[in-house]
Amino acid sequence: MFALARVHELAPQHPEWIQHQPFKAVLTDDRAAMGRFSESDWEIVLAATHSGMTTEAFVDLVKQWLVTAKDPRFHQPYTELVYQPMLEVMEYLRSNGFRTYIVTGGGQEFVRVYSQQVYGIPSEQVVGSSILTRYELLNGKPVLMREPKVFFIDDKSGKPVGINLFIGKRPYAAFGNSTGDQQMLEWTQAGDGARLMMLVLHDDAQREYAYGPATGLPDSKVGTFSQELYDEANSKGWTVISMKKDWKRIFGFEK
Amino acid sequence: MFALARVHELAPQHPEWIQHQPFKAVLTDDRAAMGRFSESDWEIVLAATHSGMTTEAFVDLVKQWLVTAKDPRFHQPYTELVYQPMLEVMEYLRSNGFRTYIVTGGGQEFVRVYSQQVYGIPSEQVVGSSILTRYELLNGKPVLMREPKVFFIDDKSGKPVGINLFIGKRPYAAFGNSTGDQQMLEWTQAGDGARLMMLVLHDDAQREYAYGPATGLPDSKVGTFSQELYDEANSKGWTVISMKKDWKRIFGFEK
Numbered sequence: 456m457f458a459l460a461r462v463h464e465l466a467p468q469h470p471e472w473i474q475h476q477p478f479k480a481v482l483t484d485d486r487a488a489m490g491r492f493s494e495s496d497w498e499i500v501l502a503a504t505h506s507g508m509t510t511e512a513f514v515d516l517v518k519q520w521l522v523t524a525k526d527p528r529f530h531q532p533y534t535e536l537v538y539q540p541m542l543e544v545m546e547y548l549r550s551n552g553f554r555t556y557i558v559t560g561g562g563q564e565f566v567r568v569y570s571q572q573v574y575g576i577p578s579e580q581v582v583g584s585s586i587l588t589r590y591e592l593l594n595g596k597p598v599l600m601r602e603p604k605v606f607f608i609d610d611k612s613g614k615p616v617g618i619n620l621f622i623g624k625r626p627y628a629a630f631g632n633s634t635g636d637q638q639m640l641e642w643t644q645a646g647d648g649a650r651l652m653m654l655v656l657h658d659d660a661q662r663e664y665a666y667g668p669a670t671g672l673p674d675s676k677v678g679t680f681s682q683e684l685y686d687e688a689n690s691k692g693w694t695v696i697s698m699k700k701d702w703k704r705i706f707g708f709e710k
Numbered sequence: 711m712f713a714l715a716r717v718h719e720l721a722p723q724h725p726e727w728i729q730h731q732p733f734k735a736v737l738t739d740d741r742a743a744m745g746r747f748s749e750s751d752w753e754i755v756l757a758a759t760h761s762g763m764t765t766e767a768f769v770d771l772v773k774q775w776l777v778t779a780k781d782p783r784f785h786q787p788y789t790e791l792v793y794q795p796m797l798e799v800m801e802y803l804r805s806n807g808f809r810t811y812i813v814t815g816g817g818q819e820f821v822r823v824y825s826q827q828v829y830g831i832p833s834e835q836v837v838g839s840s841i842l843t844r845y846e847l848l849n850g851k852p853v854l855m856r857e858p859k860v861f862f863i864d865d866k867s868g869k870p871v872g873i874n875l876f877i878g879k880r881p882y883a884a885f886g887n888s889t890g891d892q893q894m895l896e897w898t899q900a901g902d903g904a905r906l907m908m909l910v911l912h913d914d915a916q917r918e919y920a921y922g923p924a925t926g927l928p929d930s931k932v933g934t935f936s937q938e939l940y941d942e943a944n945s946k947g948w949t950v951i952s953m954k955k956d957w958k959r960i961f962g963f964e965k
Contacts, residue, residue: 510874567878578878579834585875590867590893597893597900599874606875612845619765619854620840620861621876623822623833638845638852645852 461504716759
């Protein structure tokens with residue numbers, strides 16, 4: 456949503472965008488076309504909207520957006536659209552001596568802006584996807600410039616790679632909600648002794664969303680939870696959490 | 711030293727090495743030729759000796775080497791060749807609420823093997839150079855294979871980039887000893903408020919080593935401390951520590 460808002464903001468400086476995909480679909484709010492975006496389409500959008508500025512300027516943009524943007528369905532700031540059971544399990548783990556990390560396919564520098572306030576997780580415990588930054592002197596002041604080039608994709612096989620790279624330790628518990636988390640859960644389970652692997656299934660169209668295609672839920676190109684992943688979870692003893700049946704309360708703002 | 715020992719160990723499986731540089735110089739112990747190695751020569755040696763195994767097998771190799779190898783001059787294990795004032799300043803900072811990190815041009819996974827025991831620094835607080843790892847199933851078990859390809863060089867401009875990538879915060883104090891640390895100290899100083907920047911000058915040939923070429927010390931291709939860096943330190947108010955004059959005791963094993 457941040458990237459899409461940035462495309463609209465930057466469009467006046469890029470008159471050619473309205474002629475070309477993937478920008479055309481964003482600018483004309485063509486949701487069907489956006490639903491068919493490939494990963495490479497999203498990378499083009501991310502590179503164009505997340506780069507060409509210093510790391511500090513980027514943080515300021517994200518902060519500004521977070522205080523003004525609201526989700527059109529729930530009429531809440533995005534920082535409120537956080538799962539209450541996720542906050543509770545992290546708090547429970549931390550109060551029992553665990554350190555909690557966010558390991559996200561999303562942008563590392565984006566998530567770090569609100570990770571402390573929203574999840575109680577400091578920036579150094581956020582492992583995510585990142586673009587290349589380059590050290591340079593800007594008017595004599597050292598800065599890190601964000602380049603339009605992907606540096607690391609923290610998704611699928613990238614998740615165990617990122618965990619080893621940033622932390623150098625294997626998780627005792629890992630929680631996911633899509634095929635992007637498969638290898639992270641496998642890597643967690645391959646450790647010695649007791650390990651906990653859990654996956655959240657979005658099967659509650661009323662209170663949140665319903666998609667899979669696991670268990671016959673509607674298919675989705677974003678956050679796919681495949682039947683193969685569901686079967687792997689069952690065969691390996693991973694717990695699949697049903698949002699509909701297992702979660703009393705999904706968001707903190709619910710009554 | 712670890713990489714050089716590995717070249718000797720692996721040589722029987724690579725009969726061609728004795729004919730080709732940089733391996734020939736290592737195998738014939740040609741120190742003059744090794745002294746002229748370029749960064750690319752070292753990268754070839756590192757790629758050949760640090761890859762082609764799982765991350766766990768690599769850790770085991772490093773552990774084995776550390777308990778057997780001794781420095782030929784000081785007759786001590788390499789884990790004892792650690793500066794006492796460095797241990798003391800880190801302990802002092804930690805006991806005053808700071809978190810201490812190692813930000814090294816050296817191999818991240820190598821340093822992590824002994825960072826806790828030797829420096830009191832856990833693996834997730836070691837930021838270093840790394841090679842690419844790839845997630846795969848080896849006999850059905852998930853592993854991370856170390857590939858013969860450099861992923862990240864945590865040196866010079868790479869140091870502020872690595873700090874921002876791994877930590878996402880700017881240091882309040884930074885300590886270095888070579889031109890590889892220049893940008894890290896500049897980046898530290900560019901933060902708001904009080905910051906501490908210090909450089910150790912190896913000017914004690916008797917108790918340790920003497921090299922620069924700053925202040926007329928002998929030149930060195932490894933760990934270069936240039937006159938330019940020395941001048942920058944003076945002009946920017948960074949403290950240059952003389953090992954000879956400022957350090958009562960260099961190593962913990964000294965009487």
